[in-house]
Amino acid sequence: MSPNITYVVVAAVLVGCGVYLLLSRSVIRALVGFLLMSNGVNVLFLVASGPAGEVPILGEGDGGPIADPVPQALVLTAIVITLAMTAFVLALAHRAWQLGGTDLLDDDPESARIHRKAEANDTSDDETVQEAVDSIAAGFADEETGEERR
Amino acid sequence: MTAFTWLVPMVVVLPLVGAGVTLAAAGRTQVQRAVSLTVLTLVLVTAGVLLYAADREGPQVVAVGGWAPTEGIVLVVDRLAALMVIVSVVVTMGVLLYSIGQGRSSFDREDDGQSPLPVFHPTLLVLIAGVATTFVSGDLFHIYVGFEMLLAASFVLLTLGGTASRVQAGITYVFVSLLSSLVFLAAIALVYAATGTVNLALLATRIQEIPHSTTVVLHLLLLVGFCTKAAVFPMSGWLPDSYPTAPAPVTAVFAGLLTKVGIYALIRTETLLFPGNSLNTLLLWAALATMVVGILGAVVQDDIKRMLSFTLVSHIGFLVFGIALGSQAGLSAAIFYTMHHITIQTTLFLVTGLVERVGGTTAASRLGGLARVSPLLALLFFVPALNLAGIPPFSGFLGKVGLIQAGVDEGTWLAYLLVAGSVVTSLLTLYAIARVWGRAFWGQSEEGLTGAGPLRGGHHVALSTGLVVPTVALVAVGLGLTVVAGPLFEVTSRAALDLLVRTPYLFAVLGPELGVGL
Numbered sequence: 001m002s003p004n005i006t007y008v009v010v011a012a013v014l015v016g017c018g019v020y021l022l023l024s025r026s027v028i029r030a031l032v033g034f035l036l037m038s039n040g041v042n043v044l045f046l047v048a049s050g051p052a053g054e055v056p057i058l059g060e061g062d063g064g065p066i067a068d069p070v071p072q073a074l075v076l077t078a079i080v081i082t083l084a085m086t087a088f089v090l091a092l093a094h095r096a097w098q099l100g101g102t103d104l105l106d107d108d109p110e111s112a113r114i115h116r117k118a119e120a121n122d123t124s125d126d127e128t129v130q131e132a133v134d135s136i137a138a139g140f141a142d143e144e145t146g147e148e149r150r
Numbered sequence: 151m152t153a154f155t156w157l158v159p160m161v162v163v164l165p166l167v168g169a170g171v172t173l174a175a176a177g178r179t180q181v182q183r184a185v186s187l188t189v190l191t192l193v194l195v196t197a198g199v200l201l202y203a204a205d206r207e208g209p210q211v212v213a214v215g216g217w218a219p220t221e222g223i224v225l226v227v228d229r230l231a232a233l234m235v236i237v238s239v240v241v242t243m244g245v246l247l248y249s250i251g252q253g254r255s256s257f258d259r260e261d262d263g264q265s266p267l268p269v270f271h272p273t274l275l276v277l278i279a280g281v282a283t284t285f286v287s288g289d290l291f292h293i294y295v296g297f298e299m300l301l302a303a304s305f306v307l308l309t310l311g312g313t314a315s316r317v318q319a320g321i322t323y324v325f326v327s328l329l330s331s332l333v334f335l336a337a338i339a340l341v342y343a344a345t346g347t348v349n350l351a352l353l354a355t356r357i358q359e360i361p362h363s364t365t366v367v368l369h370l371l372l373l374v375g376f377c378t379k380a381a382v383f384p385m386s387g388w389l390p391d392s393y394p395t396a397p398a399p400v401t402a403v404f405a406g407l408l409t410k411v412g413i414y415a416l417i418r419t420e421t422l423l424f425p426g427n428s429l430n431t432l433l434l435w436a437a438l439a440t441m442v443v444g445i446l447g448a449v450v451q452d453d454i455k456r457m458l459s460f461t462l463v464s465h466i467g468f469l470v471f472g473i474a475l476g477s478q479a480g481l482s483a484a485i486f487y488t489m490h491h492i493t494i495q496t497t498l499f500l501v502t503g504l505v506e507r508v509g510g511t512t513a514a515s516r517l518g519g520l521a522r523v524s525p526l527l528a529l530l531f532f533v534p535a536l537n538l539a540g541i542p543p544f545s546g547f548l549g550k551v552g553l554i555q556a557g558v559d560e561g562t563w564l565a566y567l568l569v570a571g572s573v574v575t576s577l578l579t580l581y582a583i584a585r586v587w588g589r590a591f592w593g594q595s596e597e598g599l600t601g602a603g604p605l606r607g608g609h610h611v612a613l614s615t616g617l618v619v620p621t622v623a624l625v626a627v628g629l630g631l632t633v634v635a636g637p638l639f640e641v642t643s644r645a646a647l648d649l650l651v652r653t654p655y656l657f658a659v660l661g662p663e664l665g666v667g668l
Contacts, residue, residue: 003343022325022329027321030325034325034328034329034332037332038332038335041332041335041336041339044336044339044340044343045339045342047339047343048339048340048342048343049342070221070342070348071339071342074291074338074339074342074348077291077295078294078335081295081298084302085298085301085302085324085328088302088305088306088324089324089325089328092305092309092317092320092321092324093321095309095312095317096317096318096321099312099313099314099317100314105318105321105322106318109315111390111391114450
């Protein structure tokens, strides 16, 4: 079976653009990226189904070779699942926007804390030291975020 | 067709029906509880009967809708699948009882979202249905559907209440999960393109006929998909960030089940589709890195939940180690260790939930003197924690001995390196646990814990019987694994042998004619 080159190129472009968008910190951009990628994968199923043919229904068509119905069934299922997932992510993004007023994802607070401690070369869990570290690190963080916002 | 095959779809159908009923009865707590518990009990009994049948008569197969394996979906329950369903349902039952013990005050703002909402029971049942689907399915695409079912349910559970921290953790988790599913889906498309089927048994026969280079690509794609779900390094970073924020029962059930579903898919595909494969070396290295990196992460954590999440990642390495050895002893030990790990991690997260109730926090540096305030709680933490670290005579020790023996039997330098790695990891696990123990359970508390629990909504929250009993029961199940280790190891050993020779599975699905010539 030689695959249809158009499908392959379309799938590659969709997945490529999807990966680029998915790497963004914006939840909505990442979601669009995910959608592009899943469409790319769905096109991949069309490649897998081989050449187009007659309708795969008994009594229809002129008796020529029929299209492979299995990948179409699989793709339909995949599309439905993607729809459900998208609905959930949209709700989640909306909730994040309600809570924070922004669409951008922050670093995890706990790993950010450990990062700061590592940079300050602090291995203790002493609260006073930690507060000092936090205040210094907060200065750093302000600079960083300030730069990002610009 | 044997007397028991009609039971096979029941492990999926029952929880789904239960989910519908509990959703319809969303306002009635008692009905929800009764239905959920009944359903889980029935599934447990069903899975028990199926294990007996699979052990006696070989894999139980159902062709859904009467379609042949070439067109339709088959459900297959062999020893491995039945064992996994049983242990999953047992821990879920513990978690459900625990959540019932928390009491229901779904609209109680003071409770900080710790209580289950009306959607908790239906979602948990959908999660179990998804987990059971992946376990009993004999079809690659059907496994994908099972994954998506359990993922959708897990998304809802992880973001229960919709607080800022949970939404943030949820976003990370959702995107990682979606991405790994997408990789898996792409792998399925390529598998279909290469072989013209997604049925596992047919694939096992056809995949030998395609070029080796194509097989390696398919294998790698599937590995990436499954290893992300199972949190194998370097695809493990998402887990410690997303698990700790959820309510205790949710984290407990996640820690027990979700990663192990990825492990199950790994075991199934590695043995059935890619026997004696060329990527075992890669998997062994991944196992080593998962163990060591995971445990090094655990050692520096202050928060008990995060520490446990890192040990969870680390011990996934043990499971991958057993799978990658590809020998009967390795697989058998891996299956045993999976069952041990599901029970122990769930128990530990539940106990941490109790710690949070008594101490008001899970940060070890802010706790202290818990052993004096609540000796029972200390005991409940101590026993599974030692079990996790692998102190004899607990089941963790037996599982690790099994894995190490399998590694020594293998005899290559890489296997010995893995053996050394697993010993070091065990010791570091003990260190991480001792560190938390020393801070949280010994010493003095700055805030003066009173055993009556912190003030929440104007009244003290004490450890109620409803919370303690399920936790004690799960601790007991963990200890029980030690008691029944002998017979259990025999069953896992037979399961591993079946997985390796493959013929029982292929015969059961394809019939003797198609299974010939392997």
